[in-house]
Amino acid sequence: MINRSLLLKTFILIGFSITIFLFGFFPNLILKYYSSGIYPYISSILRFISSIFPFTIGDIVYALLIGFVLYKIFRFYKKRKSLKKAHRITVPLEVLNFFLILYIVFKIAWGLNYSRPSIIEELGIGDEKYTVKELVMLGNYFVLKANDLKLQQKKISNYSIKQLENSSAIAYQIMEKKNSLFRYSNPCLKAVLNPWIVSKAGIEGYYTPLTGEANMNTNLPDFVKPYVSCHEIAHQLGIAYEDEANLLGYLTASNSPDLNYQYSANYEMLRYILFEIRIKSPEDYKILYDKLSTGVLADFKTEKEFWRKYNGEMFGYMDTAFDSFLKLNNQKKGINSYQDIVIWLWNIHKNKLKV
Template identity: 55%
Template structure:
């Protein structure tokens, strides 16, 4: 282990990392050069390669990477045991570790992470960020409850999906919506089930995007009525929508424009989860009143989903939640996990005018 070559590599990697960091400070530049230029090329290539494999290639790559790092650690300790601690190690080892971290940082940012620095997609989709009050939040909840109460009896009684069905349905809906808005254009699909559904469920993860392989990975152990939304959410990450709240928004817009009742139900069901969580926090009294309006069929789905997570969730999910919260904050999502709730603001701005108009019309008494 020689310090001079390692130090030279450190200077190179550090300089590249600084350039990438500074580049990320200019959202419009990121949008024009990275999001609309470099990223679509690299992500399409990655998806094409990973689509050739029937399993989650990214999971295998992560495993190999971990094994490689463990091998390096074992090799180092074996060398120390055999030859003793060298003087050059005092400087070389920290720099070697920093070089490894810098390689991970550069790779992550170039493969996908710079998408966190793009301007909010709500600007591209012309959706306002105007805040709501509690009364408006309750009005929004009423809308989604009515929607779900209507859709729930129409969904397939024995709803069951395999990954092929999920992929085909989601891709078709993205393509249909892309005819109206090119923002939703999605090429070369690569949607895979996670390899270890038990572990992923234990951690508390519904799905994830893998930057190494460009794959959208879905936890197929989830209840069937949750899966379509999760699939659309992960596909949005493949398209370069990095932020979780914005991925929820894209999945919702795809779902409500779908001709598939099961997909419509899935996205509306997941949106109601976020809305009820917000109301429960801001107005517990209204939460209890709204809960009574939810049909037995929808309540049964909520109960079954809670039972699913109760079956798997343990201390690990709490630890992973903290880690994910830190990860989001490091990537321009200052609210961390709480940023998921931004979707409620956008849902209000999508439906608010319509709901207020409907409310005002219903409050006007008919003339004699």
């Protein structure tokens, strides 16, 4: 006979999961009661607890969860013939309950942020589309900006993870004075446990929802790290979508008093803009590329060689997998959604460019 308490637990968990899922169809309620309501407290508490540990505990938690599921599946498969009929139903129900609990915890800890309205309205940024001519104007602006910042750099700081955490927190404090969306308490930036594996997978950094940790690939070239740290912290603040985290990362790093942060932000945005121009107007792309200073070109080369060294063919596989993940989370344009950042950059800078 099936365990009634287990069956009741399953129905309760299914009901709770459906309720959370349906809640996601009301973005304004999500923003009011979750993203701007209880989530800031949840994330702050998670960061406070995680910051006690000098290493990333999220990787360990995920490893334990995967190990537990594999153990349960293996144990069930091994004993499946000797199990009574009731137990053959009990074990799958236990596994189902485990995943339902994981889903609920993920959604409450962070995942509901996928359903919040776009942060563009909160930041007062328009979404006017640009022409090719305007895109080239934007590209020229970022080329000159990157060249100038590179020229001003006396040296590229070899930041420790703690220095990145402190400098990024300061940059967010500056932006908080302009908009409360940037409020960042209990900073918690961690180095990934195995940067070699992460580099092979083509990952610069990632957020761990269950522990509230922003994780950095410390193998990255030094000039990339400031922007990536600000990007990952944006996820900690409840910015779920990658394009919006790109925007917050750019706004924060580019307004930092640290020249290395300013350069890192403008360098990263320049890559997105040049990619867009290369597709829409290859001739203009060539002209702009030729305007890049020796220092900026050297950084492009360094980053390219870095990924070639670690990636190989793996990057293509991971890119496809990540594209699928984004689509599953309502980002229907997949990897192409990243280019929304170019639209927002145009709207941020268009007034000064049209003068």
